[in-house]
Amino acid sequence: MSVCEPTILNPIAQNFSCNNCGNCCTRAWKVKVDPEKVSPLERSRIFQSLQSEGFVPLPVIAGETRVGRRGNGACGFRQDGGCAIHAELGPFAKPVVCQLYPFSAVNTPDGYYLSLSFSCPTVLENSGQEVSSQIPDLKRALGESSFFSNHAMSADTRVPLYGQESLPWVEYLALEDELWKVVTGENPMKELLQAATMVLHQGRFEMETFSAIVSEFSFFTAYGIAALEHPKDGDKREKMCLALQAEEQPYSGLLGAKLPVFLPSKPGHEVTRRLFHRYMENQIRGKQLISEGTLLSRVLMLAVSCTIALYYLGARTEEKEPTKEDLAWVFHLVETAISGHSNVFHDLFRQYEAAVLRELARA
Numbered sequence: 602m603s604v605c606e607p608t609i610l611n612p613i614a615q616n617f618s619c620n621n622c623g624n625c626c627t628r629a630w631k632v633k634v635d636p637e638k639v640s641p642l643e644r645s646r647i648f649q650s651l652q653s654e655g656f657v658p659l660p661v662i663a664g665e666t667r668v669g670r671r672g673n674g675a676c677g678f679r680q681d682g683g684c685a686i687h688a689e690l691g692p693f694a695k696p697v698v699c700q701l702y703p704f705s706a707v708n709t710p711d712g713y714y715l716s717l718s719f720s721c722p723t724v725l726e727n728s729g730q731e732v733s734s735q736i737p738d739l740k741r742a743l744g745e746s747s748f749f750s751n752h753a754m755s756a757d758t759r760v761p762l763y764g765q766e767s768l769p770w771v772e773y774l775a776l777e778d779e780l781w782k783v784v785t786g787e788n789p790m791k792e793l794l795q796a797a798t799m800v801l802h803q804g805r806f807e808m809e810t811f812s813a814i815v816s817e818f819s820f821f822t823a824y825g826i827a828a829l830e831h832p833k834d835g836d837k838r839e840k841m842c843l844a845l846q847a848e849e850q851p852y853s854g855l856l857g858a859k860l861p862v863f864l865p866s867k868p869g870h871e872v873t874r875r876l877f878h879r880y881m882e883n884q885i886r887g888k889q890l891i892s893e894g895t896l897l898s899r900v901l902m903l904a905v906s907c908t909i910a911l912y913y914l915g916a917r918t919e920e921k922e923p924t925k926e927d928l929a930w931v932f933h934l935v936e937t938a939i940s941g942h943s944n945v946f947h948d949l950f951r952q953y954e955a956a957v958l959r960e961l962a963r964a
């Protein structure tokens with residue numbers, strides 16, 4: 602299928618309006634600038650003014666132009682609580698990354714599927730304008746950026762499942778329907794590990810495979826927690842992983858307190874269940890799981906992410922009903938550190954997939 606302008610599909614009924622909280626502009630995120638937007642930005646008053654202060658507004662790093670960050674990580678173009686590019690040149694002058702956030706757009710043979718990032722606190726609230734009303738602006742943002750193709754992917758695109766296995770697009774959609782049927786949000790870990798089993802058997806559930814996946818789960822989740830706590834120190838990471846598996850209660854720098862004994866848990870309140878259900882819907886129905894890597898490694902990643910989020914949520918709230926701040930804290934943690942794909946996590950879920958495949962080959 603080939604189209605002249607991007608086709609956008611919105612598979613999930615939800616709402617979002619930016620309340621300008623600044624969360625996304627004040628984190629030390631790498632924001633690439635589309636090549637066609639660089640010259641207009643360089644001619645802007647805000648660019649000239651920042652440059653005259655000695656600040657580099659658009660540094661070129663590793664061959665790509667990025668938005669300059671302040672020492673504290675905040676975007677250099679953020680002024681008086683808002684975006685100075687938006688104020689001077691309008692919303693479409695901003696880098697496409699900024700125009701899209703918190704949306705993700707995954708290209709497929711049907712066009713771009715939309716989903717939302719739960720690192721934005723307003724997305725968690727599911728409030729504001731219906732997403733469907735924002736599609737014209739999103740189409741324009743994608744259509745004007747050379748980072749995105751105006752064409753859907755080829756109809757004979759295959760979706761990588763695991764190892765060297767893949768499925769034609771239409772068969773993948775049928776498999777996705779089957780996976781989504783087992784996801785209710787009652788017990789995200791169990792449901793997603795069932796879904797992982799079904800990826801290996803193209804929609805069928807097999808107890809032996811489920812057991813192989815479960816047997817590796819504690820190690821990879823403990824390692825994931827340790828990698829969040831010690832992203833740069835391999836020795837401390839290994840030690841913490843061992844401590845969690847030995848049911849000890851290591852200190853958490855993220856919480857500023859000792860962690861509870863690690864046990865996978867279910868959402869304890871309806872508000873949490875509904876939020877995790879919508880999060881998984883964005884990941885699965887929004888095609889996030891097929892945006893990169895194999896489907897199996899991404900389903901395993903989602904199972905580990907949800908389990909870690911529920912573990913920290915329980916530790917932070919001591920099992921009381923979570924506040925908006927508690928939920929924003931845990932989703933920010935998993936969305937930026939795990940789904941954001943640091944190399945450690947990338948490797949971790951590839952290794953989890955390989956361990957499961959080895960286990961099954963031995964059986």
Ligand code: SF4
Pocket residue numbers: 618619620621622623624625626702703720721722723724
């Ligand atoms: S985090 Fe969300 S609500 Fe806050 S400024 Fe960014 S897009 Fe807007």
